[in-house]
Every structure is written in C-alpha cells, then in structure tokens.
Amino acid sequence: MDYRTLAERVLDGYLLNREEALALLGTPDNNICGLLEAAFLIRQKYFGRRVRLHVLMNAKSGLCPEDCGYCSQSVVSTAQIDKYPLLSRERLVEGALRAANVRALRYCIVISARGPTESEVDTICEAVKEIRERTSLEICCSLGLLNIEQARRLKQAGVARINHNLNTSERYYEEICSTHTYRDRVETIRVVQRAELATCSGVLAGMGEEDLDLVELGLALNRLDVDSIPVNFLNPIPGTPLENVRTLSPQKCLKILCLFRFLNPNKEIKVGGGRELHLGKLQPLMLYPANSIFVGGYLTTPGQAPEEAVQMIERHGFEVEERIVHNRDQSSTISRL
Numbered sequence: 001m002d003y004r005t006l007a008e009r010v011l012d013g014y015l016l017n018r019e020e021a022l023a024l025l026g027t028p029d030n031n032i033c034g035l036l037e038a039a040f041l042i043r044q045k046y047f048g049r050r051v052r053l054h055v056l057m058n059a060k061s062g063l064c065p066e067d068c069g070y071c072s073q074s075v076v077s078t079a080q081i082d083k084y085p086l087l088s089r090e091r092l093v094e095g096a097l098r099a100a101n102v103r104a105l106r107y108c109i110v111i112s113a114r115g116p117t118e119s120e121v122d123t124i125c126e127a128v129k130e131i132r133e134r135t136s137l138e139i140c141c142s143l144g145l146l147n148i149e150q151a152r153r154l155k156q157a158g159v160a161r162i163n164h165n166l167n168t169s170e171r172y173y174e175e176i177c178s179t180h181t182y183r184d185r186v187e188t189i190r191v192v193q194r195a196e197l198a199t200c201s202g203v204l205a206g207m208g209e210e211d212l213d214l215v216e217l218g219l220a221l222n223r224l225d226v227d228s229i230p231v232n233f234l235n236p237i238p239g240t241p242l243e244n245v246r247t248l249s250p251q252k253c254l255k256i257l258c259l260f261r262f263l264n265p266n267k268e269i270k271v272g273g274g275r276e277l278h279l280g281k282l283q284p285l286m287l288y289p290a291n292s293i294f295v296g297g298y299l300t301t302p303g304q305a306p307e308e309a310v311q312m313i314e315r316h317g318f319e320v321e322e323r324i325v326h327n328r329d330q331s332s333t334i335s336r337l
Contacts (some may be wrong), residue, residue, distance in 0.1 A: 208245055
C-alpha cells in the first residue's frame with residue numbers, strides 16, 4: 001500500500017473504504033514508519049505540530065449501575081477503587097484551577113452513572129459557571145446518557161462539549177455491555193448535537209474486537225461528524241471481566257491511531273487511557289497521527305505526569321497548544337502558564 005498517496009487522496013476529500021482501512025490496520029510492523037509519516041501529512045495539514053493537553057476529573061466514582069466489562073467502576077467490577085458521590089462545586093473548581101496550572105486546554109468532568117440526576121446537573125452547572133469566570137479552560141462533561149433538556153442546561157452554564165464514547169462497533173457492543181445499547185449511545189450523541197454542543201466520542205481498543213469492528217467504528221464516527229475522537233487502549237484492571245484480555249502491541253496501537261486519523265482527517269484525535277501501558281517508550285510516535293493527549297491520569301488508573309508530557313512533546317519537535325485568554329478589554333493573549 002502506498003500510504004503517502006492514500007494520505008494525499010484523503011486530503012483531497014477521499015474517504016477510505018473498508019478494504020483499504022483493513023489493509024491499513026494490517027500494515028506489516030516493518031512498514032509502520034511509512035504509515036506514521038503519511039498520517040502526519042494529514043495531521044499537519046489541520047493541526048500543524050500543536051498538541052492539546054486535557055485533564056480528567058473523576059467527579060463521581062464507583063457507583064455505576066451499568067455492567068460495562070472494561071470498567072473498574074461498573075456494577076460487576078470488584079476492583080479496589082475509591083467510591084464516592086458527586087464532588088462538591090468547590091472540589092470541581094479546585095480541580096479546574098490545577099488543570100489550568102499545567103497548561104491544559106480542556107478540563108473534563110466525568111461521573112460514573114447511567115446518566116446524571118437533576119441535582120447532579122445543578123451542581124455541575126454551578127461549578128462550570130465559576131470555572132468559566134476564573135479560567136479560560138474549555139469544559140467537557142462525560143455524564144452518561146443525556147436528554148435534550150440536560151444538554152441545553154449544560155450548554156447554557158458554559159459547557160463546550162460532551163463526551164460519550166461509542167467504544168466499539170454496533171456488532172460487538174453487546175459483548176461488552178448489556179445494560180444499555182450502542183443505539184442508546186448514538187442517540188446521546190445526536191441529543192448533544194441538537195443542543196448545539198460539540199461532540200466527543202471515541203474508541204476503546206483491545207477488548208477482543210476484530211479489525212473490522214475498529215474500521216466500522218471509525219466510519220460510524222465519520223458519519224456522525226463528531227468533533228473529537230478519544231482513542232483509548234484497554235488497561236485490563238484486576239476485578240473487571242476483561243482483566244485477562246491482552247491483545248495489543250505498541251505497533252498495533254500506532255496503527256489504530258493512524259486508522260482514525262485517515263478516517264477522520266480534520267477531527268481532533270486524542271490519545272487516552274492505556275497509552276502509557278501499551279506504547280511505553282514509543283509514546284512520542286503517537287504525536288504523528290494524534291494532536292491531543294490526556295495527562296495526569298484516567299479516573300481510576302494513573303497516567304503520565306503533565307510536566308513529563310510537556311517535556312516529551314517539546315523534545316520531539318512538537319509544541320503545546322496554548323489557551324487563548326480573553327481580557328476584559330476583549331483583546332486576546334496567549335496563556336503560557
């Protein structure tokens with residue numbers, strides 16, 4: 001496969017078909033440098049060498065009634081994790097201030113739940129209003145299934161986007177969860193879009209799916225026209241149903257990142273959970289297809305320290321994308337915290 005020519009066709013508006021996408025995922029390991037170079041052509045066109053940093057806040061932990069097999073917070077998990085109800089407005093604001101101090105572009109408030117209660121939406125909205133008053137952070141929320149009224153309230157409070165990962169293909173979804181469906185998740189994405197919020201939805205690779213499932217998901221996200229695509233890699237946590245599933249190599253992870261860049265060329269591709277575990281010393285290579293990363297941890301698992309991430313980014317010729325701060329006189333400056 002001529003990856004460079006394919007990348008040039010993608011830049012001209014071409015969408016890979018299933019056979020081409022499967023061939024890309026099947027790239028021989030000794031050809032991966034050529035694949036990364038081609039993916040970088042696409043990434044550079046839309047994002048240059050900029051890298052966005054994102055910080056997660058586990059705002060409500062371990063009390064979820066859903067049975068997602070990968071999740072340490074699910075009802076079927078016996079993982080040893082902290083369990084607590086929704087954090088106070090003050091705690092959510094404190095987390096945002098810490099995120100601002102490590103050069104994060106976005107602060108992501110996450111709860112473990114089928115969906116938020118009205119009182120939880122109240123608290124989150126109050127916190128978001130204060131965060132927006134005190135920082136220039138963009139706010140993302142991951143709150144489970146939402147209705148249109150909740151989505152509109154969040155937007156009015158200052159939330160910029162909603163995360164709701166599809167995680168895998170429609171065909172494979174029932175293998176990882178039985179308490180809600182793939183279609184339920186798609187409907188939440190459409191609700192978010194109707195509320196005129198930005199959308200964030202991605203993949204959790206390495207759960208035993210086939211390559212075709214990854215391709216079908218990448219194409220589905222293209223059809224849904226989501227704005228941001230987190231690419232997560234299964235961290236098999238002891239006490240979860242998938243604790244013994246280990247199917248990923250560093251090379252496979254890089255191919256998956258390239259796949260999602262090729263299928264969604266002008267979208268934010270964000271490397272999430274499991275990157276430290278699966279990519280190891282090859283982590284800098286993820287920056288060639290991806291333009292965003294999470295730093296500081298993933299809800300119940302640790303992650304790369306923000307300072308180390310910044311050093312990695314700058315050492316390899318990339319740059320941290322800085323937040324635009326609007327002063328009272330409406331002029332804009334670059335925040336370099």
